Amino acid sequence: MGKIAFLFAGQGAQYAGMGKALYESSAAAKRVFDTAETQRVGTLRQCFAGTKEELLQTANTQPCVFCVDLAAARALEEAGVRAEGAAGFSLGEVAALTFAGAFASDAVGFSLVTERGRLMQKANEEHPGAMVAVLKLSNEQVEQICADFPHLYPVNYNCPGQLVVAGLREETVPFCKAVSAAGGRAKPLAVGGGFHSPLMHEAALPFEALLQKAETMLPKIPVYANATAKPYAGAVPELLARQMENPVRWQQSIEQMAADGFDTFIEVGPGKTLSGLVKRIAPQAKILRVETDEDVQTVADMLNS
CATH class of the missing domain: 3.30.70.250 (Malonyl-CoA ACP transacylase, ACP-binding)
Incomplete structure (x- = not known):
């Protein structure tokens, strides 16, 4: 078997109740949610019982999806499944970098994605x-x-x-x-703005300044950047901020990962959007999904046997 990659879901995959089963079954997942709730009170309620309208607001969507993404990855890791590479779709890239150790802690990653969501919602209000x-x-x-x-x-x-x-x-x-x-x-699409376009320029500038102040490191495993379809190899702040106002090159990213020896892709987080895309891009690959405790056990049993 080739290498395993975790793929972190992006905006549009959110739904009320997401992550609840992970929270109740995995200590590692619970730590992710509890850390988030400490920093941003109400995150748990929004994930587990938020309305469709509430979850559609970018300032809510991004921190909530981030939590479910990271919680699923941590639960999978807790069950003995190791990722050798990662990629995340849009906000999922922040979760992928957090998982891969590009920031000092999960709390730092959560604070960054929370501010990212706030800035992007503000930009959309100014330029609908x-x-x-x-x-x-x-x-x-x-x-x-x-x-x-x-x-x-x-x-x-x-x-x-x-x-x-x-x-x-x-x-x-x-x-x-x-x-x-x-x-x-x-x-x-059910998203709250014209993301990854020049409409987000006014959000990208302060986000890069925030990233420059944060302690960032190269990820411990390859994380393929949306903007380049290649692994991060230099400064994280510039490339992650650039992503906000530039295209997501998802097809090219998966093609590059396949060329680099990844043949098992595990979508972590809500929904199945990325699994469907990978099936179209790399039909020869093994494609798995994890968003509940049952998924964690099923995938762990399959890959650890």
Whole structure:
């Protein structure tokens, strides 16, 4: 068997009740949630019983999904499964770096993602944005359609036949019509802003300043960056801040990881979005998911046998 990678879920995968089973069954997962609750009172309630509307607010989504991502990874590690590499989708990259030891503690990672969510929500309030997944068209076709809209940008290169566009909300309606006219399908996403586009520039600047003040280190295992599709090899602050206003190169990241010998990918955190993308990108890979205590045991039994 080749190498094992943990993949940390991103925004859009959130739902009420996420992480509760992990909290109740794993000491390692409970520590992650308790650390978060100490720093940001109400995080547990939002994860376990928050409303859909509440969890859609970026300032809530990011710290909550981070907790579930990291808790699942810590529970899996506690069960004896070791990751040899990692990647995270958007906010999931902060969880991946935290897991891999790029910050002094889990508490530092949580404080960073909390501020990231706050800054990105503020940027969206000032420049209301949205995101649309485009299916059934090539990347080149989507890029060409985007060129006709001054404030829409290709941002998430998810997998073959799926590219997400972000930008000003007011331009997404005519954009969706243009996609349909070209033979594609446009699907608005349940996120709270035009992320990974120039609309986030005003959030990226203070976030980088915050990262520069934090104690950061190179991760102990390779963490593949959204912005470059390659492992972090230099300063963490610049690359992690750059990610906020630049495309997520997810397809390229998974392709690079496969080329580097990773053949088992375990999605940690809520939902199954990343598993579906990996199946499209690297169909030969083994794809597993962990978001409950039962998942932890199933995956541990499978990989430790």
